[in-house]
Amino acid sequence: MISGKGGTGKTTITASFAALAQNTVMVDCDVDASDLHLLLHPQIMQTIEFQGSKLAVMDKIKCVECGLCKDACKFDAINDSFEVNRLLCEGCGVCVVVCPEKALNLSERISGYAFISKTKYGLMSHARLNPGEASSGKLVTLVRQNARQIAEKEKCNLILIDGPPGIGCPVIASVTGIDIGLVVTEPTMSGIHDLERALQLLNHFNVSPLVCINKYDINRKNTKEIVKVCEKNNSEVIGKISFDPIMTKAMVAGKTVVEHSPESTVSREIKRLWETLLRI
């Protein structure tokens, strides 16, 4: 599940799929603003430290303030008082090789944690990137490796991935090697624009792109436009979900919408979408 644009309903829909599916591993690849756990309530069984990029560490006693490191750093991570800015340092090690006094070293840093958890729907692989850390793509790759291992061990034939917004490195890490990419969009100008770039991305990585329009009834003209955009990009709309505040009410209750209000129109639409996906 990806979307390009954020807030289109990826997580809400993924969580509902989790409740409808059987023999599935759930994965949250939105590692910096992950929300799937708020609906699936995982119990953490295993925590794995994640070391992302390294961090340059300055030995102030050895430093003679010659400025070579500051000039060589492409990320402006060394300031005028020769301190390394943890937020800007990408751990490349250039400062270490240019320093004539050996005052700099690269150290490992813990950028976050990956988790393997149990939910009432099955096992879940997820993570938390510490706020402000880089390397989200690397953490996504770790989360997917974990998911794959659990799936093989538990003989699950389906892995459901809730992806991050955008089209950059964590999204690329989420979609490489998947079989089906479902893009969740909404009938707004922004939704359409971002959908097109998400479809191009999936096509580029040879993933068959399918589309679901959330809140399709807030602008029917744009919904028609989305159908055209899909045709142009080797894709098709396989489901439409109405706008209904019940989705948010279910979220406030900490439940998936298909369990919170199984008889609602949106729940029926999500079920239909899920059955269509299974046939594909």
Place this chain on the structure above:
Amino acid sequence: MIVSIASGKGGTGKTTVAVNLALSVKNAVLLDCDVEEPNVHLFLHPKINEVKPVYVLTPQINEGLCDYCGKCSKFCEYNALFVSLEKIRVFSELCHSCGGCKIVCPLEAITERKRKIGTVKMGIAGNIELVYGELAVSEPMPIPVIKEVKRHVKDRKIVIVDSPPGTSCPMIESVYNSDYCILVAEPTPFGLHDLKITVEVLEKIGIPFGVVINRTEIGDRKTYDYCKRKEIPILLEIPFQRKIAELYSRGIPFINEMPEWRTRFQRLFTEIKERVKD
């Protein structure tokens, strides 16, 4: 003064706030740093007067000079270079352009070549100067494009930065050096969870911030309680109205059709100015 607009969660209304705020103050420079999915231009229809490619530097190997010693690949923290017995390969999409391989090569076999990863567009919409970046589809690294957009920060002007969602490097690069940051949040469990992480990031960087709550009646009161407890000012509340949602879907900034909101955004800006002064 630089004011950035951010939120951990996507789709909370960052672009809505950025666009309506820019339209409410005079002669703003608006920088769309969501280079993966830029949307500001869809609302402002700028007349584009300059398009600039964004390049990054990646290594180029002169195989005539290379003796496959492997020092460059050993140095590279991003696995962008692979050296075997008589072969060297560059994976340029993994390269962070640190320039280290060139420094460690003892035979000067590495030079740098430019690789295009996106574009920056500059234009005018009314009295707004708009700059936005576009990361090329399939390129993983948005940071160099964001940096290029942010070069258009101008002294003595009001600069409004629309940041990408999330709390990792693209968001940090976008909000960095801001005088103030507006966090746009939805009063829902997802909205609150992601707001908390974003607050942690801003506290780490040391940027003063306040919250705009969007779609005020859709969720619960927990986001309000959190702001009160943390003494985070709530700068503006935007209700969930079908008309606002519908204008948004058509790409129309809502203050254009609902003029009473113009003064509210102006008041928001005055309040930020006073908070920055203090």
